[in-house]
Amino acid sequence: MSRSPYGPAYADPVTRAVVPADLDALVRAVGAALDGDGPPVAPVPLVRRATATTTLPPGTALVLRTSGSTGEPHEVALAATAVLASGAATHDRLGGPGHWILALPPTHVAGVQVVARAHAAGRGLTVAPPDAPFTPAVFAALVARTPSGERRYASLVPTQLHRLVAAADAGTPEGAAGLDALCALDAVLVGGAATPPALLRRARALGARVVTTYGMTETSGGCVYDGAPLSGARVRVTDVVEIAGPFLADGYLADPEATADAFRTDADGTRWFRTSDLGRLDGPAGTLTVLGRADDVVVTGGVNVAPAAVEAVVAEVEGVGEACVVGVPHPEWGQEVVAVVTPAGPAPRDPGPDPDPDPDPDPSRVGTVADAPAALVDAVRALVADRLERAAAPRRVLVVAELPRRGPGKVDRTAVARLAVGHAPG
Incomplete structure (x- = not known):
């Protein structure tokens, strides 16, 4: 070994x-x-x-x-x-x-x-x-x-x-x-x-x-x-x-x-x-559904948005591989909902053997941060608004080659939020 x-x-x-x-x-x-x-x-x-x-x-x-x-x-x-x-x-x-x-x-x-x-x-x-x-x-x-x-x-x-x-x-x-x-x-x-x-x-x-x-x-x-x-x-x-x-x-x-x-x-x-x-407990058996972390909740215009629920919908949009939804500061709404996605296609790079990954995302893996094409943004917003509510629809959609991770398979939300904050709207 x-x-x-x-x-x-x-x-x-x-x-x-x-x-x-x-x-x-x-x-x-x-x-x-x-x-x-x-x-x-x-x-x-x-x-x-x-x-x-x-x-x-x-x-x-x-x-x-x-x-x-x-x-x-x-x-x-x-x-x-x-x-x-x-x-x-x-x-x-x-x-x-x-x-x-x-x-x-x-x-x-x-x-x-x-x-x-x-x-x-x-x-x-x-x-x-x-x-x-x-x-x-x-x-x-x-x-x-x-x-x-x-x-x-x-x-x-x-x-x-x-x-x-x-x-x-x-x-x-x-x-x-x-x-x-x-x-x-x-x-x-x-x-x-x-x-x-x-x-x-x-x-x-x-x-x-x-x-x-x-x-x-x-x-x-x-x-x-x-x-x-x-x-x-x-x-x-x-x-x-x-x-x-x-x-x-x-x-x-x-x-x-x-x-x-x-x-x-x-x-x-x-x-x-x-x-x-x-989370919530559903049905007579009390089946647990996890709705995401309490400290991940995005408050936009006074409405609480659970990122995990939005991510599940965004991932169903054609052309989307993985999705991470974060809130970033906004002068009018307090926070705006931003979806950072990877394109559909080959599976993402495997987690690798590193037991203690660097908290900063590796730029060579994340790649260039780009605004999603207008058609993809429209599709994401429409599906989220239909499945959830209009306030939950991401106001921006960004595309990266790979989502930054920390630990075994976990998306590093802090790093994703930094990417979103650092990328000015196009």
Whole structure:
């Protein structure tokens, strides 16, 4: 295996959490930490404001960094009991333990959970080459290495699923091989970011057993699958989505104020994690629909606009690949709604192995920011106004080659907003 960018393995000088030197070492260290036979594991060096008196809560197995997609990252302490409970509930929902494919960087919760589930199940782990780009051919080769007599699972981000579906629709031999591999799996978890509805429908129509997941580092990863909480999890919607259950983190490292604000215990003794997401519970079963982050809401002319709802509509417009909707200052409206889109066509570049991406977008990836053609702007505005309301229709539509990202597949909204602010209307 190639070495990590962090050099030799070492123990964090304050918490003593082990930072493995490479992927093989990480897999072994995670297993030992979950079994109680080794120290806690931090997949990347810790950067929190620690002091000599900082200690990890008893039973901590993992210290994981949040993606920081809208602000400063936190480092989260996860107990072995929480991680193992999450894995057991996942296998229960999917139909039993199975062999896992690791196609995500094991530096964020989604990737580390694949390692943890495989260890807990004792069924083995097939690992993607850490420095190889994610392609249909690479994915097909991964699936070919898995035992066909067992249940087989993979966890992907929407960008990776998009690559497989786009290649399949292109009709190339590589695309066909990737699709065969995708459909051979008993379940494909997709999370880390919202999956565009059109992509989800197409993947399922092609025969893929895709399961959407919702969760975050603070909940040991996904704990709501296809809108339904895993066994043991509880979901309620107050001003934001709140989650309870055995999967919750102990808190944020060296940040007691943030921990007290995010993790609250109610009168009956139930401990809840307050997400930053808006949502609603639909139907008798209370299926969760996530409407986007509360702090992403755009207020334009006194009307609250949820970017996620607008993005789902914009992504259906012919000629649009991906969409990110942000609010930028406007002298009359307070904020104006701006859609930044990529053109339809080849799937976006895969997330890559970088566990700690630069907060500034790489200009070579984003490319030139340009005003969308008038016909595309008109189509976007008309569809959004029809599906939602006129106030939600983007006043500007910008086109880039690729949306900037932070973390595994997450669009960096802060960077997108900077692009929109920095591009004067044409």
